[in-house]
Amino acid sequence: MARVLAVAEARGGALRGVSREVVTAARTLASELGGGVDALVLGPPGIAEAAGELAGHGADRIFVGESDAYGAYAPDAELRAAADLQGREGYDAVVLAASAQGKDLAPRLAVRLGRPLATDVTAIEVQNGHVVVVRPEYAGKALARLRFTAAPAVLSIRPNVFLPEERPGAGAVETLAVDPEPVRARVQPVEGGERGALDVAEATIVVSGGRGMGGPENWHLLEELGDALGDGVALGASRAVVDAGWRPHEEQVGQTGKVVTPDLYFAIGISGAIQHLAGMRTAKVIVAVNKDPEAPIFDVADFGIVGDLFEVLPRLTEEIRKVREG
């Protein structure tokens, strides 16, 4: 029977949210192939309990490797664990997240398995027994359709695309003996950024500012809007703003920054250069505020306000706060 391996991720003793998406995507693929899903997660002692949650998204078996050494990303152990499982179970597909960890791990795993890799996949189907995927290229200016002609198909899925579904699987947790040593590289645990653990690429709401913001001293206006919107919000920035040194490059959205797919994207004082549009056009709802009615951002925005952002922003924050609190 066809089986799919979902490689989940933990950080700081908790399962990362994107793992639910990985299992959901694996489950969808497994259903089309007519098989089941196994999940793999390495983490510190206690992670087995957290990993049990993956059963709710369709994992039939959950293989867990616990060690104090897995409090941080452990690429060499992850590789050993996944490659051993593949050798034992002969999966038809291996699904990872196109997250910081998955982007680092997937290429090495693909080499171990002697198979190509499709990264940042946004759609998966099965045709005549072959896994076929769609992935954006040129930061979304083109869509590539790729067919795996040999198994296992190794792929990483873009965050925020395969939304977690509740699909109870058997979810039996099995302990996997994974030796933390030897390692070729040692990774230290993650040090948090300024605004906690939420990255612009994984946020459900992104509030982005451009050159129209006038300077970094005005960013509190965006932070206040973000606070009013509640949880799941991250700040973003245009390339012009990052190049000017107003904001850190981690926040840059666009072809040389991050590609984001949030439910709601605010483009504030961003004119909409083609390389920025490439990074955010797949957001589900786009709101633009710009003083120039001809700004290209209005061509992709669902809702726009033409006007002075220094008048619009405080009002927007106030109205959203009312709605959120009401």
Place this chain on the structure above:
Amino acid sequence: MRSIVCIKRVPDTETRVRIAADGVSLDPSGVKYVLNPYDEIALEEAIRLKEEAGEGSVTALCLGPKEAAEQLRTALAMGADDAVLLAGEPSHDGLVTAKALAAEIEGREFDLLLFGKQAVDDDNMQVPAMVAELLDLPCATVVVGLEVSGRHVTARREVEGGHETVEFDLPGVVAAQKGLNEPRYPSLKGIMSAKRKPLEEKEAAAVESSLELVSLSEPPAPEAGEIVGEGADAVPELVRKLREEAKVL
């Protein structure tokens, strides 16, 4: 410090992408090709490491069409010592590219192998770590900070909402992210001397692929939205629409 930097010739990020009649490639007409922006950062880092060590070498390596000699000359003008062009078409299958590069790199002596974190054309983001694995080397991707002390490397990599530190001993692989450094512009002197630096051209190793590119297409054009209104007075209507029509609040 002896470094090898793998670079790629890519369309400029301002390019308007049009798909060619074959349905699987980019229409090259009117496209301006540049050195991949992340590869400039990798080159800059290699050049700085050599300058700081006061000895060593920087080799630029590119798998691409013959025209990619132009990007290798740019690398030489920035400060690379020599360049190698592996003539061939870059594949949509990163494993093919990685195997061809690894075949060339294997047998060469080096301390650090550098890449840009991704090429801005296919956005595959897989070749650096694949080459590392093919050569059984430690690897740090998406690197925004790098310290080399003797044979020991401490790399700071960007992850969601923070950073993590990767440590390993040379030789190893680093994939550069924006923020690692500010790449220099080639000086006039650099451009002149680049013309005399060695640029070797050879055929890229032929590699089979089991990943077939079925088609390349343009995404559906976004539907034009609506201008809700002008100025702060339009805000209540915007918020109502976000809440009631788009249901995102």
